[in-house]
Structure formats: C-alpha cells, structure tokens
Amino acid sequence: MATGEGKTYKVPIGPVHVGLKEPITAWLDVDGERVVNATIRPGAIHRGIEYMARERNPIQVIYLAERICGICSFAHITAFVRAVEDAAKIPVPLRAQYIRTILLELERLHSHILWAGVACYTIGFDAAFHLGMQLREQIMDVLEIMTGNRVNYGVGTVGGVRRDITPAVASAIHAMANFYRIHFRTFVDAVFEDPVVKARMRGVGVLSAEDAVRCCALGPTARGSGLRLDLRHSAPYEAYGDIVVKPVVPQDIFGEVHGDVFDRFAVRALEVYQSLDIIEKAMEGLPEGDLMWEPKLPKLLAYLKQAEGEGFAALEAPRGDDTHVVRLVKGDENVTSWKVRAPTYSNAVSWPLMFRQQELADVPLIINSIDPCISCMERVLTTDRSDGSSRVLEGKHLSDLCRAKSRAWGVASDLPRTGTARRMGA
Amino acid sequence: MTVAYNARFVPAAFPDVLKGLLGDRWKEVRVHDRPGGKEGAVQYREYWFDLAREELLPLVDALSSLDAVHFHVLSGDDMGDCVALVYHFSLGSAAGRGARVGVFPRVCLPKDDLSVPSLWSRIPGVEYSEREMREFLGVTFEGLPNTASIFLPEDWDENVKPWRRDGAGLAPEHVRELS
Numbered sequence: 001m002a003t004g005e006g007k008t009y010k011v012p013i014g015p016v017h018v019g020l021k022e023p024i025t026a027w028l029d030v031d032g033e034r035v036v037n038a039t040i041r042p043g044a045i046h047r048g049i050e051y052m053a054r055e056r057n058p059i060q061v062i063y064l065a066e067r068i069c070g071i072c073s074f075a076h077i078t079a080f081v082r083a084v085e086d087a088a089k090i091p092v093p094l095r096a097q098y099i100r101t102i103l104l105e106l107e108r109l110h111s112h113i114l115w116a117g118v119a120c121y122t123i124g125f126d127a128a129f130h131l132g133m134q135l136r137e138q139i140m141d142v143l144e145i146m147t148g149n150r151v152n153y154g155v156g157t158v159g160g161v162r163r164d165i166t167p168a169v170a171s172a173i174h175a176m177a178n179f180y181r182i183h184f185r186t187f188v189d190a191v192f193e194d195p196v197v198k199a200r201m202r203g204v205g206v207l208s209a210e211d212a213v214r215c216c217a218l219g220p221t222a223r224g225s226g227l228r229l230d231l232r233h234s235a236p237y238e239a240y241g242d243i244v245v246k247p248v249v250p251q252d253i254f255g256e257v258h259g260d261v262f263d264r265f266a267v268r269a270l271e272v273y274q275s276l277d278i279i280e281k282a283m284e285g286l287p288e289g290d291l292m293w294e295p296k297l298p299k300l301l302a303y304l305k306q307a308e309g310e311g312f313a314a315l316e317a318p319r320g321d322d323t324h325v326v327r328l329v330k331g332d333e334n335v336t337s338w339k340v341r342a343p344t345y346s347n348a349v350s351w352p353l354m355f356r357q358q359e360l361a362d363v364p365l366i367i368n369s370i371d372p373c374i375s376c377m378e379r380v381l382t383t384d385r386s387d388g389s390s391r392v393l394e395g396k397h398l399s400d401l402c403r404a405k406s407r408a409w410g411v412a413s414d415l416p417r418t419g420t421a422r423r424m425g426a
Numbered sequence: 427m428t429v430a431y432n433a434r435f436v437p438a439a440f441p442d443v444l445k446g447l448l449g450d451r452w453k454e455v456r457v458h459d460r461p462g463g464k465e466g467a468v469q470y471r472e473y474w475f476d477l478a479r480e481e482l483l484p485l486v487d488a489l490s491s492l493d494a495v496h497f498h499v500l501s502g503d504d505m506g507d508c509v510a511l512v513y514h515f516s517l518g519s520a521a522g523r524g525a526r527v528g529v530f531p532r533v534c535l536p537k538d539d540l541s542v543p544s545l546w547s548r549i550p551g552v553e554y555s556e557r558e559m560r561e562f563l564g565v566t567f568e569g570l571p572n573t574a575s576i577f578l579p580e581d582w583d584e585n586v587k588p589w590r591r592d593g594a595g596l597a598p599e600h601v602r603e604l605s
Binding site: 041042043046048050051086091094097209210213214215216217227228229231233234235236237238239240241242244247285287310311312314321323325327336337339341345346348349 | 428429430431433456458460461462463464465467469470472474494496497498499500501502503512514516518519520521522523524525526528530549550551552553554555575576577578579588589596
C-alpha cells in the first residue's frame with residue numbers, strides 16, 4: 001500500500017453513480033491510500049416526499065411510500081400503514097398480518113441475496129455474483145406470481161392487504177423454499193470457503209459494538225457488531241407475535257465478534273435461512289379470514305378523515321429498523337404530517353468510523369457493507385490541495401485497484417482453495 | 427464509561443419510572459398498546475407525552491440509567507403557535523423478546539425561541555435528525571457541533587424552512603407541481 005507523505009487529499013465519492021440506489025457523497029480525507037477521515041453528505045435525491053403527503057390522503061400516500069425504495073418497498077408501506085393504524089386505532093385481520101409477514105420475509109430474502117452477490121462482485125468474485133443473481137430469480141418469480149410485480153407490489157393497504165395467498169401461490173412459495181434449502185448452500189460454500197473472500201473482508205470496515213450503540217446503528221450492521229438488535233424479536237409485530245425470531249449475531253456463528261465486513265456478510269447469509277424458516281412457519285400457521293378491516297374504500301377514507309392522533313411504526317426491514325411517524329387531524333382528509341426514517345439514515349452515521357484507517361481499495365466494499373444497493377464508484381476526483389491540481393480517477397481504475405488486491409491475496413495466500421470455490425473457478 | 431444495551435432491562439418496571447419522572451402529569455401520558463399475532467396479546471407498548479424543553483436532558487439521563495437509549499428519529503411539525511418536536515426513543519432494544527419500550531416525548535417550542543438542547547453529546551446518533559430539523563423547521567440545537575445542511579441543496583436559501591406552515595415556509599414559486 002502506498003504510504004502518504006503527510007499530505008491529505010480530499011476524495012469525493014458520489015453523489016451519483018449507476019450502482020448507487022441512493023445517491024450519497026462520501027468526502028474522504030486520504031493520506032496515500034489510507035482513509036484518515038470521512039464526511040458523509042446525503043441529500044442529492046431528496047424529493048420532498050414527506051411534504052408531498054400533506055396533499056394526499058393515507059391511501060394515496062401508500063403509493064408514494066412504496067416509491068421511497070425499490071428494494072424494500074413493502075417494508076416502507078407496511079411501516080406507513082402500521083403508523084396510520086396506530087394513529088387511527090385500526091385492527092388488522094390475522095390472515096393479513098401473516099401475509100404481511102410472509103411478504104416482508106420474501107423481500108428480505110431477495111434483498112440479502114442481491115447484497116451478497118453485489119459484495120462478491122465488488123471484490124472481483126464475479127462467479128459468486130452471477131450465482132447470487134441466478135439464485136435470487138426464484139424469489140422474484142414468487143413475488144411476481146403473488147403480486148403481479150417484481151418490485152413495488154401494490155399489495156398493502158390500511159387495515160390489511162390487497163392480495164391473498166392462493167393455493168397456486170402457496171405451492172410456488174413451498175417450491176422456492178425447497179429450492180433455497182438445497183441450492184443456497186452452493187453460494188454460501190463458495191464464499192465462506194474462499195480464502196480471498198476472508199482476506200478481503202476480515203478486519204475491514206470495523207464497527208465496534210460500543211460505537212454501534214452510540215451511533216444507533218441498525219439491522220445487519222448492528223448485528224454484525226454483535227448487538228442482539230432485531231425488532232422482530234424485541235417488539236414483535238404482525239405474525240412475529242406468534243413466530244419467535246432470534247437475532248443472528250456473529251458470536252453465535254463463530255464464537256467471537258469482529259464487527260467487520262465479513263461478520264456483516266455472515267449475518268446476512270444466515271438470515272436467508274432464518275427467513276425461509278419464518279416463511280414456512282407463517283405458511284403452516286396461515287389462518288383463514290378477512291384480508292382487510294374495511295374493504296370499501298370510501299368508507300375507509302371517511303373513517304380516516306375523522307381520525308385524530310399520532311402513530312408510530314418501526315419494523316425490521318432488510319437493512320434494519322425502518323421507522324414511520326404520522327399525525328392525523330380530524331377533518332383533514334390528508335396525512336397532516338409524516339416522517340420517514342429509512343435504515344440508511346441511521347447507519348450512515350457509523351460510516352465515518354468504518355472508513356477510518358482503511359485503504360482506498362476497500363472503500364467500495366465498506367460502502368457496500370451497510371447497504372445492499374450501493375456497490376461501487378463511477379469516478380472520483382482527487383485534488384491536491386498543495387498546488388490545486390486535480391485528476392479524475394475512473395471507476396475502472398478503482399475497480400482494478402480493488403480487484404488487484406484480491407489477486408494479490410490469491411497469490412500470496414498459501415491456504416488451499418476448497419470445495420465449491422475451486423469448482424466455480426473463482 | 428462503556429455504552430452497551432442492558433440485557434436485563436425490565437419493561438414491566440418502566441411505567442413506575444415514568445410516573446416518578448412525570449408526577450401528576452403521568453395521567454396525560456398516551457399509552458399505545460401494540461398487539462400482534464393470534465391471541466391479540468399486547469406485544470409491546472409505546473408512551474407518548476409532553477415535556478418542557480428544560481426537562482429533555484434530565485429525561486434522557488434518567489432513561490440512560492436504565493438502558494442505552496436507542497434513538498429512532500425526530501419527527502416535527504409546525505403547529506401554528508409553536509413547533510413541536512417528538513423524540514422517538516427505545517429502551518430494552520436488546521433485552522429479549524418483547525422487551526422494547528417506546529418513549530416518545532414531545533417538546534413544543536415557541537416560534538420566537540426555537541431552541542432546544544442538543545442530545546449529540548449523549549447520543550451521537552441524533553446528528554442527522556437534529557440537522558434535518560434545523561434546516562426543515564428552523565430549530566436551533568444548542569451544542570450540536572455540525573450544523574451544515576444535510577438534505578437540502580448547497581445553494582438553498584437558509585431563510586426558507588420547507589416544513590413550516592407560516593411565512594418562513596415554502597412560497598408557491600418553490601413548489602413544482604407534477605402533472
């Protein structure tokens with residue numbers, strides 16, 4: 001690694017890149033190739049969604065909420081409708097609670113597998129990336145059979161859900177679960193048995209348990225640091241009231257916690273199996289009954305117009321606790337005020353701590369480690385403050401840098417490449 | 427002092443703690459029971475209540491003696507004569523199944539003095555929320571070191587506070603209607 005000469009360069013990453021689902025800028029202070037400090041600046045795609053809700057009724061806002069994120073769209077609308085149900089005191093039929101739970105776990109499955117594949121791509125393990133993408137299609141097919149869409153399903157509503165689990169959907173879900181029980185192991189073996197993966201992820205982007213608590217880190221980011229933080233466990237909502245979920249933490253997998261990218265990877269990989277268990281239990285226990293508290297839309301809207309109160313909902317989305325807060329005022333047919341707090345909003349506070357003393361080549365991986373949507377960089381402008389000169393580093397250069405580090409580990413490592421990883425030619 | 431979640435936090439003991447902190451005002455606390463699952467049993471509870479701004483730091487210190495306070499977000503709104511901020515905290519985040527307690531104090535700030543103590547020195551995780559409420563509602567957080575804009579553009583007019591419903595809020599020319 002190039003060492004610095006006491007000169008610090010400021011390197012902006014972002015805000016816009018083809019691989020970034022949520023545009024965000026990380027200003028890195030770099031000495032040689034070592035990151036000394038980092039400042040995060042979000043806001044490039046602030047759309048004023050909460051402001052827009054002031055002129056929309058709660059049912060219209062569902063469709064706005066669904067467009068906050070393409071990956072965890074159902075998590076967002078479920079958090080929103082739960083907040084409205086809390087404010088307006090609306091009970092949800094049991095069958096709807098179970099269907100919500102199943103959809104939330106299907107969403108977690110495809111989000112986690114997407115993330116794991118993209119993390120492999122970031123370090124140049126393309127075979128595992130392609131395998132991950134291929135595996136993920138099974139869930140996307142189930143979502144499409146159930147809802148008609150691969151993303152933004154349009155299934156949630158205040159007081160219930162709008163689609164049932166028919167016998168055809170149930171058999172597609174069972175077939176999918178059986179498929180993953182058999183085939184996801186191939187991906188896990190390919191990654192966990194590969195010495196280069198371990199060398200690239202162990203000890204990289206460390207977040208200590210104490211920092212994770214202080215920065216209010218969430219979801220797999222917090223669990224990767226050893227915190228048993230999972231709202232499905234600490235605040236059971238919907239069918240999680242019947243289905244016990246134990247937080248997945250590295251100390252239960254490896255006997256110790258590093259709080260690094262590898263631990264975050266392991267947590268997400270094992271949560272895939274946990275989600276399969278939850279889906280199977282929910283399918284077994286799926287009660288008969290109504291899908292909605294009030295199926296007649298004009299009646300529901302009239303009730304909501306008379307509702308007065310504040311409501312809060314936090315649920316365990318794939319990336320962590322997704323929080324929505326609403327305030328309804330009697331006589332106002334619209335959502336008077338709405339606050340959305342996606343998990344990245346909280347986890348990004350921990351980013352500067354993860355970047356410190358890390359190599360520039362590891363930055364794409366660290367960025368990726370908290371958020372399954374953010375993968376790599378398109379271009380970076382480096383500025384030499386001493387003479388004011390600047391040059392653009394293309395995405396390819398950074399990608400080559402990141403991959404060259406993997407190759408160096410592959411050559412230097414004397415560990416045997418085992419089983420699946422060797423067969424895949426990684 | 428090490429900051430860690432208290433695995434032995436007991437949610438059933440929390441109402442008495444809150445009664446001790448609020449005294450007679452306990453009667454005004456809005457308790458939201460959150461049911462889930464087949465028996466319709468209450469799985470966890472959330473407590474909404476009003477607080478004066480000078481009571482905020484003592485409350486956070488009192489909560490911190492029970493468990494590391496997990497901060498979700500600040501929600502806020504322009505209520506006409508004041509700006510209301512609601513702090514969304516959790517206790518018992520890692521204390522077992524159903525142990526989470528939601529603690530949601532609301533602080534109303536008069537329009538002629540929109541200032542409140544920052545919680546940043548106690549909970550660094552509040553930074554984004556406090557910066558967001560500063561730029562969207564015009565609240566000053568005393569003790570917050572980084573007060574730079576977070577979500578609004580670099581060239582945003584600092585005098586315009588998008589979530590305010592009075593003269594400081596958005597003018598019609600700021601809003602682009604989508605078809």
